[in-house]
Amino acid sequence: xxxxxxxxxxxxxxxxxxxxxxxxxxxxxxxxxxxxxxxxxxxxxxxxxxxxxxxxxxxxxxxxxxxxxxxxxxxxxxxxxxxxxxxxxxxxxxxxxxxxxxxxxxxxxxxxxxxxxxxxxxxxxxxxxxxxxxxxxxxxxxxxxxxxxxxxxxxx
Numbered sequence: 735x736x737x738x739x740x741x742x743x744x745x746x747x748x749x750x751x752x753x754x755x756x757x758x759x760x761x762x763x764x765x766x767x768x769x770x771x772x773x774x775x776x777x778x779x780x781x782x783x784x785x786x787x788x789x790x791x792x793x794x795x796x797x798x799x800x801x802x803x804x805x806x807x808x809x810x811x812x813x814x815x816x817x818x819x820x821x822x823x824x825x826x827x828x829x830x831x832x833x834x835x836x837x838x839x840x841x842x843x844x845x846x847x848x849x850x851x852x853x854x855x856x857x858x859x860x861x862x863x864x865x866x867x868x869x870x871x872x873x874x875x876x877x878x879x880x881x882x883x884x885x886x887x888x889x890x
Contacts, residue, residue, distance in 0.1 A: 737801065737802075738759055738761060740801060741801075742756055744795050744796070745792055748791035749774065750784050753776045753777045754780070755774065755775055755776070757773040757774060757813045757817070757821065757824065758820060759771070759773070764807070766805070767804070767805045767806055768806040768807070769807045769809065770802070770806055770807070770808045770809070772809065773812065773813045774811075774812065775813055777823075777826075779812075780811075785810045786810075788810045789808055789810040793808050815885050818882045818883055818884055819833075819883040822877075826850050828847055828885055829847050829848070829849065830846065831847055831886075832844065832846050832885070832886040832888065833845065833847050833883050833886060835855075835857060835880055835883045836883070837875070837881060843859055843873065843875070845860070845873070846858040853877060854875055854877060855875050855877070855880075856872050856873065856874050856875075857875060858871075859871060859873055
């Protein structure tokens with residue numbers, strides 16, 4: 735089993751409750767230390783206390799099992815708005831918000847996430863045809879065509 739898979743199992747068992755989930759785990763080297771970056775999310779948002787509890791528990795278990803024999807830096811945080819959505823659960827959490835979806839064919843679509851299905855998402859967007867006024871349409875976008883999705887923040 736890879737280090738990343740082992741860390742995913744450790745993090746999953748130390749999450750505060752079923753509302754929390756692992757978004758990503760990145761292990762990288764910086765200088766003479768390794769960095770373990772753990773991103774967690776929750777259906778209701780992630781608190782600093784939750785990140786601190788997970789960090790302490792995971793750090794203790796990494797050391798107890800001697801998974802990283804050399805010095806390491808452990809960072810546990812929420813993914814933040816600039817981090818791409820990576821799971822169906824994250825899409826569900828963001829229904830009603832505006833997204834920028836980059837497709838594997840190079841096109842970008844901006845619009846409001848209106849629905850999340852088992853194999854696709856539905857985006858309410860404006861489409862302008864030549865010589866006509868822009869019309870709102872709902873586009874179904876299969877997950878396998880999505881290269882990256884970012885939540886757009888509006889300060890209006």
